Amino acid sequence: MFQIQPGLPLVTAAAMRSAEAAAIAAGTPALTLMERAAQAAAHAILAHLPSRRATVLCGPGNNGGDGYGIAIALSAAGVAVTVAADAPPRREPAATMAARWTGPVVPLDAAPPAPLIIDALFGIGLDRPLDSASQRAIDRLRGHGRVVAIDIVSGLHADRGTALGQPLAAELTIAFAAPKAGHLLADGPRHSGRLAVVDIGVPVETAMMLIDRPRLIGPAPDAHKYDRGWVLMVEGKADHGGASSLAALAALRSGAGLVTIAGPGTHLPAMAVMRRDDEEAANLLNDRRLGSVIIGPGMLPDTRARGWLKRLTWAGKPLVIDAGALRLLAEEPVGAPSVLTPHEGEFTQMFGPIGDDRIAAVQKAASITDAVVLLKGPTTVIAAPDGRVAINTHNSPWLATAGSGDVLAGIIAALLAQGQPLFEAACAASWLHGDAGRRMGPGRIADDLIAILPEVLAGL
Missing domain, CATH: 3.40.1190.20 (Ribokinase)
Known part of the structure; x- marks a missing residue:
């Protein structure tokens, strides 16, 4: 006889957004969630892929906001960080997080190769092919550093795992709250690398799960x-x-x-x-x-x-x-x-x-x-x-x-x-x-x- 062990919950992009919205409605500010995510991701990076120098690719949305927060945390830990972004996020809470970053910022097409490249361009909301500027930046850096993806590899569909362009394959993906279905399906496994799930204080309710050892x-x-x-x-x-x-x-x-x-x-x-x-x-x-x-x-x-x-x-x-x-x-x-x-x-x-x-x-x-x-x-x-x-x-x-x-x-x-x-x-x-x-x-x-x-x- 076997006892079936419940595995990690799996979420779709919609389910994750609903869980975050519920946490915010219950009294946790969106900025607090982003701060938690950035701190947890930085801790995981320092534990799994420590480096003295890093380039953080930041996009225009909340994933970019996470990237700025990670840059702040890594810099405080003694890592020399350069942020590459074409423009800071305009919407909150990412805009506030970006404004806190006082270190160097360069355009995406000037993103310097580094021993550690952190992909915070696009998160789970992306459902269209990568734009040309992001794709060019990714292509320039391909093979020039160990890659960490924040929540999901930019250019990977969060629900289906299909590649939306030519993503930058990660050695480590840091998933917030729960793995996303796209980490595991189609192109997801070969692009996501090792998966680390970090707690950001957002409970998720889902009918999907990973199968665990019975x-x-x-x-x-x-x-x-x-x-x-x-x-x-x-x-x-x-x-x-x-x-x-x-x-x-x-x-x-x-x-x-x-x-x-x-x-x-x-x-x-x-x-x-x-x-x-x-x-x-x-x-x-x-x-x-x-x-x-x-x-x-x-x-x-x-x-x-x-x-x-x-x-x-x-x-x-x-x-x-x-x-x-x-x-x-x-x-x-x-x-x-x-x-x-x-x-x-x-x-x-x-x-x-x-x-x-x-x-x-x-x-x-x-x-x-x-x-x-x-x-x-x-x-x-x-x-x-x-x-x-x-x-x-x-x-x-x-x-x-x-x-x-x-x-x-x-x-x-x-x-x-x-x-x-x-x-x-x-x-x-x-x-x-x-x-x-x-x-x-x-x-x-x-x-x-x-x-x-x-x-x-x-x-x-």
């Missing part, structure tokens, strides 16, 4: 195999049995007490896995001890698959629907509680193009299907029909190998069989799968992922 709780002393969860794996086509075997064995290795494969085949991935033909397996759906069912790995959208989906709808057991079974959902949605696990190609076939807003696309899919949808990829996005969203960045490119998704389906099914709710099971399984991928390394295949799972569980 905590393993061992079985009770008197537990039997059914207490640990019973998973039924509906096998695909006989000559596609490898996918089903991977999912079944992954479920067993993830802690399920019993795994049964349903189908006419003969191969078993382990002596501990049982097999039943379709008729016998269908009768198992009436057994209250059966905790979850996987359908789809190695499966073709044929008459047998359609028959199984109808049975599973009536049975109401928690389902993991993957691969071939996903194609059938367009014909007849499944009413049973389900986790859908498409990769990008399958998602597009089911729901249309993902577009720039990956989170919105997955949320819409969850709403349409009334299921938890897990969109696989370098950054995994999971959405529930009630609006909750989770993002998993604890992944590895070594997971891009045949059969990796089947292993993930098996892990989810094991957690469902142990009584975890759909959304929480998908989140924890995504983290466990990613951790196995990180431990995997070169030359290994999906079969090795399963062998690594006990090591992952032992490390929790």
Whole structure:
């Protein structure tokens, strides 16, 4: 069994602005929030990337105001700071913060290279391409210092993570109050570098979160195999049995007490896995001890698959629907509680193009299907029909190998069989799968992922 740990909250630009507005309405002046942000950012810079000399790029808005405040704090700490800006901010509180800076100021096109370059040009409100003057300044400084981005890299969309021009990739991004979705999606990870979240006294309320390490709780002393969860794996086509075997064995290795494969085949991935033909397996759906069912790995959208989906709808057991079974959902949605696990190609076939807003696309899919949808990829996005969203960045490119998704389906099914709710099971399984991928390394295949799972569980 696992205890799901709530991860860091994630916010959109709109949610962050609302949280700041609420804090101001509750009595905290906007200037105080900016002072807190500048002090917290300067402290993080001195802790992570100390330098004797820095150039701070300041824009015309509140992000620029943060930059002036950071320049003041770093200068007070003995850092030689030059601010580069074409004009001071006009609106409060940034204008007041800029007026406090008494050090050198040069135009953007004269921004001097320095060991430390602090990007405070544009914040989370930018939704258009970088202007030509800012882009030229960024291009001149590229490769001429270690870069710290304030709240978000200038030229990165705060919600979608798409690049709006040619951003200056940061080694460190200092996020105020909470990570922004754009830090983690699309171009965000390769531009944001290491992410440091600093508290500025602004509580955030959001339905989005980062997935954190789950905590393993061992079985009770008197537990039997059914207490640990019973998973039924509906096998695909006989000559596609490898996918089903991977999912079944992954479920067993993830802690399920019993795994049964349903189908006419003969191969078993382990002596501990049982097999039943379709008729016998269908009768198992009436057994209250059966905790979850996987359908789809190695499966073709044929008459047998359609028959199984109808049975599973009536049975109401928690389902993991993957691969071939996903194609059938367009014909007849499944009413049973389900986790859908498409990769990008399958998602597009089911729901249309993902577009720039990956989170919105997955949320819409969850709403349409009334299921938890897990969109696989370098950054995994999971959405529930009630609006909750989770993002998993604890992944590895070594997971891009045949059969990796089947292993993930098996892990989810094991957690469902142990009584975890759909959304929480998908989140924890995504983290466990990613951790196995990180431990995997070169030359290994999906079969090795399963062998690594006990090591992952032992490390929790």
